[in-house]
Amino acid sequence: MRVWSNIFRGVLPKKREKLQTCVSSMPLAATSNGVDQGHPDSNLERKKLESCNEEESLPRISSCYLRDSMITRLRTQGIPQDDLIRKLFGLNNVIWVLFALYFLRLLVVRIIHGLSPVCVDFLLTSICDAPKIILIFGLIWASSYTFFLILSLERLKFLSYNLANILLRLCLLLLLILPCKWILSSEYPVVPSFSVAAQATCYFLKIHSFIAVVEREYWRGTSLDVLLNWRMFSYFLIAPTLVYRVKGYPRTKKIRWKYFIGLFIQGCGLLFVMYLIMTEYMLPLFHNALDIHSVEFVVTLIVPTGIFYLLFFILIFEVMLNGFAELSCFGDRLFYEDWWNSVTHDEFLRKWNRPVYNYLMKIVYSHGRKMGTSKLNAMTLTIAYSSVLHELVLAVSFRRLRLYLMSLMMTQTPLIWLMNILLRIQERTRVYRQISNIFFWNYIFLGPTLLMLIYSREY
Template structure:
């Protein structure tokens, strides 16, 4: 009987609770339900309103990075399978062979460019030891700086290498030219201020500067990390290989077929077909250079200042893009080219225009060496940034209180960024076929 009594008492208590709930007024039930809820936003809304810490945002977006790599892998796995089923090689081997054409000699050229950098230090050392005069040293430095840029480009033009090796040598020569120009300019500036060459010349600092991912020479040295993180570096290598593979497939599957038939395709069809692959390639190239390669070199050299770019994708004006897109080049242009123009008494807007022209000439030189012909297409496109900077800054000052205008300016900026390279590819691919 005791178990039965307990069962009866339990049912009786439950029925009493149900009766209490049923006898409560509708208003009390509604109030009870509301008090158990919260006023909450979705994850994206909270991120947009800038609630929470940076760690919360990174934790919330943890899976997006992985899903992007998974989508890339699945999509390009489809390309590999389709090519194999149609009796083709999994990847375009012909373009791969041209890309690594005569690789040992290209690596040797890179080594010669790096080794010849010490000739500038040697000239200044001779001046320090009073073996050569200051005037003769200045002449030798300028002649050597001119040859330092011209000779590798002349070698590429005479050897008739394919596009990828030619671009690699021209870009490497230009990069080291900027480094040495920065070194010479800063040493001369401090020497004119009264600092002796004895305290300015440091072979260890100069050697580190040549391999560090920076273009501005610092007499006081650079911030250094405590140790080399091999796991992090290995991760960057794996990411770089993955990015190169994806970029190679985009190039061979979507871009090269259009380049090879550019003369038979209407220019409008060429642009609208190529603009999306070009945009994706552009973004992947940015990640490869500024997030993977520069961080890789920084990790190997334990270079501490790794602000290689800022949030350029939020740019609403072109001068903001120039400041944030490529910080090493921007720092070089401001501290070597722009500052020198201002020191010579040039007005601010003229100094800015000269700086952009200097940068556009070097970019045009790389393309001229790569495609074996001198044109001013890229230079003209880059020089259009000068009036665009002026116009967009005026519009931004007028409309800066409304967020919608910033969004419109950012959309205009992205269209300019994607359309410009696509038009250049159209022009150069058609000229390549004509010649």
Template sequence: MSRELESLFEEFVSEVEQIEQNPESLFEVGHKSNRAKRKDGELPDKVFVNRRSVLTELLEISHIRTIYHIFVAILLVFSLNTIVYDIIDKGRLVLDFDLIQWAFGKFPKVMALWVCMQLSTLLIVYPGFYHWSTSRRYTSSRLMDFVWLGIFISYQIAFLVLPVTYLSEHNLPPASSVIIVTEQLRLMMKVHSFVRESAFRVIKHKKTDGTEEGNCPDFSKYLYFLFSPTLIYRDHYPRTQKIHWNYVVSNFAQVLACLFYTYYIFERFCVPVFRNFNREHVTPKALLLSVFGCMLPGTLVLFIGFFAILHSWLNAFAEMLRFGDRLFYKDWWNSTTFSNYYRTWNVVVHDWLYTYIYKDVYMILGPKMRSVGLTSVFFISAVFHEYVLVVSFGFFYPVLFVMFAGAGFGFVFLTDKGVSRSWNVFMWVSLFIGNGLLMCLYSLEWYARQNCPVTTNNFFDYLIPRSWTCDFAGITLK
């Protein structure tokens, strides 16, 4: 049995390597008609096929499964450590998980806003698009097309502004804010994809066809797309034959376990170090030690977030919806170039950026300006990554933006010809250092804002890092 699994794994790796060497082969399988219709130089479209996630395949191999068991064992040790600490230090078992309760606080307000956001996409976007598409069968006024385009852009702007205003007014804690902001961006990208893909079909639809085909998609297709684990709209997706509910439950259980894993990491390695922010934290010696001390826990948080969201959470929803294409990521951990790492880390978002940013720039400016498309993708991705942190933390401290759009973008060209496996070591060292810097600097700024007195007005206080300008004489430790 072990030899059969190893043989399957070797075939799987071989297929992945062929795809990496010739990416267009992925779009040619079973879609020769689509390929024939493409003009010379035109970039391929996203094609959905039935396939399992990479880790789902790998976890069938006993050696990889053992690594998974090691992480489970570490989680159990963290739990035992907390239990023993509570009994010895406090004389009783506490297990109040106060950090989780605080981070996900005001949850009813979160759910209320989430429901409003979902309803707006259902009750505003689809009816509006349906009305435009049906009325266009009788009149194809270009002026009305631009009017409806203006209405759609106004909706997207309002959808971006109103939830942030709600978060600010109710002062939601970080994890609750992350839920809202990520859902906000997810729905905005989905709505954009639906309108983009369907609008072109409506515009090309001929009134003399005498059929409804080519007009507005059915509401059921739109509803399925809103909850499916993809950001690219299609009328039809490959589907599995049945739902395995035990697989759904196990994936949600893994998400819950990852939540507690993250709690233990912050409770043991982050909060005790930075809680009592003072002058000593910003000395070069202490800062350097803090960065190196945060490298391992910061990278662990990266692993856990990847496994919880891109593997467990998306696979759970894919299974419930019988969504067949589950290539939400590729083997990014084997990357020898940063360009490959960015393409394979989060395939779901990468597909959207490729389809609606890179391809559009390529189509407008031509193949000689690919670098402009690449720069646009990096800039937009960096802006919205930073946007999530700014709204969630409640302050502007663009460390992630500088690292993403600066060092991260530069490393794409530095490792462009990376064929030696030593470049994989370089990638991992860079990830460890980068995650250490992120955890350290954002933790310092967070606790500086908890402990240091406000010395400027609200607007400038939002923009200027308080860890740089802290009045240590007036500090009050908690």
């Protein structure tokens, strides 16, 4: 009867007895001081002892310990990053395995129905005249040295300041207009047209930053002999940054080729998955956009668009920019922050694209503030400047100027103002942050889907 009463009462061994049991179960090599501590089982036994001590420190009701689930502990306790990766590495593998199995199903179904594993028509149209597109990229890069030449001529007194200033502005516009004019005069499809327009816009931002920084430092008293550095300018053209720095950039010591090859393999895999999403889910809807109801189009396309958007972000900011940074030994690789936790839209703008954000703040926003405009007006002008460039890329790619993207991006200003007011009222409570983050994600997924609906019906 005493044994059964002890069981029902939940009598457990005392702390000292239980700890002694854990210690006594360890082999002698792990507990003695004079024996080798590098025994392969010593770490395992040490973890057993730590787990015993951890359980003893937990509050206890009868014979049960008060313990949270694994996910709750990871969410509420400060878990080191290495331990977090170690505990969640299996879930990461499961996600990639599910992706692989799902897209394998698409390939098998196409083969069973007598089709090719992938739709090659869209691929062939996307890479048409690839050598000519690469040549255009090279010409855009080579023409960037014109600006260095103009400033060098000004330094040598062959050009006056006013004439050099006029030539710089004129060549800067031509750097953006001529590639776009070439696209509009040709019959290239959307993908190569978008690539050339994006490349031209990128170098337009780089050269604008170079001119602005050189002029600013020149008026501060720095001579052009110090500002014009051929090696630094050449490095700036290939480095994954949009802001020119006179003093240079942080550099790594060498190129990690294994790391770069890993990025290259990841990029190929991401491109393949994005291509399957585009050909299997998006293109059929684009071709029948006029015959499908708008609500059905949006509801059907919003999930593939969201996945495509996230994969595109990973491809650009995690793979491509890191790949270029590795090849150029570029040290500052903070290309994005935790934008997925954003609760306001200005937080998203600060975190999701750091190179463009740094350019807009240091070149456009700061110039507006120096001109005497208020913070709100300077922010509005900065968003308008970014919206015009984004709209230009889409207008050139689709050969239609509709201002849809620009209008959608200009709604960011009232959204920033409204969400900041709500943020001050709610004082960053957890419930408010969750609701705001959910609203943010709906805006992120719904906006590109609506743009695809509009452009697919007009293209």
